[in-house]
Amino acid sequence: MKFARLGESGSEIPVVFDGDRRLDLRPLTSDVDGRFLADDPVGRTSAAIADGLLPELTDAGSLRIGAPIARPSALICIGQNYAAHARESGAEPPTVPIIFLKTPNTVVGPNDAVTIPRGSEKTDWEVELGVVIGRRAAYLDSVDEVDAHIAGFVVANDVSERTFQMEVSGGQWSKGKIAPGFNPTGPWLVTPDEVDAQNLELKSFVNGEPRQHSNTSDMIFDVRTIVHHLSQFATLEPGDLILTGTPQGVAFGGKFPYLRAGDVVDIEIEGLGAQRQEFVAWEAMR
Numbered sequence: 001m002k003f004a005r006l007g008e009s010g011s012e013i014p015v016v017f018d019g020d021r022r023l024d025l026r027p028l029t030s031d032v033d034g035r036f037l038a039d040d041p042v043g044r045t046s047a048a049i050a051d052g053l054l055p056e057l058t059d060a061g062s063l064r065i066g067a068p069i070a071r072p073s074a075l076i077c078i079g080q081n082y083a084a085h086a087r088e089s090g091a092e093p094p095t096v097p098i099i100f101l102k103t104p105n106t107v108v109g110p111n112d113a114v115t116i117p118r119g120s121e122k123t124d125w126e127v128e129l130g131v132v133i134g135r136r137a138a139y140l141d142s143v144d145e146v147d148a149h150i151a152g153f154v155v156a157n158d159v160s161e162r163t164f165q166m167e168v169s170g171g172q173w174s175k176g177k178i179a180p181g182f183n184p185t186g187p188w189l190v191t192p193d194e195v196d197a198q199n200l201e202l203k204s205f206v207n208g209e210p211r212q213h214s215n216t217s218d219m220i221f222d223v224r225t226i227v228h229h230l231s232q233f234a235t236l237e238p239g240d241l242i243l244t245g246t247p248q249g250v251a252f253g254g255k256f257p258y259l260r261a262g263d264v265v266d267i268e269i270e271g272l273g274a275q276r277q278e279f280v281a282w283e284a285m286r
Helices: 041-050 083-088 143-149 160-165 223-231
Strands: 002-006 013-020 021-025 076-080 098-102 113-114 129-131 150-157 201-206 209-216 242-243 264-269 274-280
Touching: 013 041, 129 201, 129 223, 129 264, 143 150, 143 223, 150 242, 150 264, 150 274, 223 242
Parallel strands: 076 242, 113 274
Antiparallel strands: 002 013, 013 021, 076 098, 129 150, 129 242, 201 209, 201 264, 264 274
């Protein structure tokens, strides 16, 4: 099942895909948020469709695509989770998951313009598989428990500013990760029954030229390991978003230039959809 949120920022309408139709979920929920995702969203939605309770949103094709989940309470990211990306960053692959945090206001629609921060010279792209939590997870005893806590998967662009991240960071990465809009998400939330999370092709392009091309099978730490590991340190709440790392092929590796105003980034993950952002100068958005 695929869930989405359509409409202007702050006024998105929750919808579910039913073939070529987009059905309005508002008779069932006000949003695709933690409360909805924790309460059997597939079962309840399937029953509502069968009972004819969800009207078609006839103008869906003309509406902006928002992030497919409402603002999460936490956004936790895994660093250097592909060996080749770790090496292009000048590091050996980690032996335990590296984490950093992004702020909820980084989550925006998949095709929204992204503002290059004031003073930035090293804004970068990162295609990543996102994991959305559907059931509270704390101190999970084994990786076998993880699947019951996942609501679905999304495409995400972990936009980064490398000077802020590495050179003026004070040892923490989040300064380069938390500019508003630095986490385009979506277009859809796809439920786990439709996704083989460890066998998905990931790609990114800048101005139509290929940059990243890999598969989630190349992760150092797979999705179950990541969620289990995080649950030993944090309580993961329904609606929270976890980014699982990016493969090689980013500007930080030295092979490609950093982003400039007017550049267009396309990223896609097999079965989860595609997104496109134009990068704009900070001055143009004041």
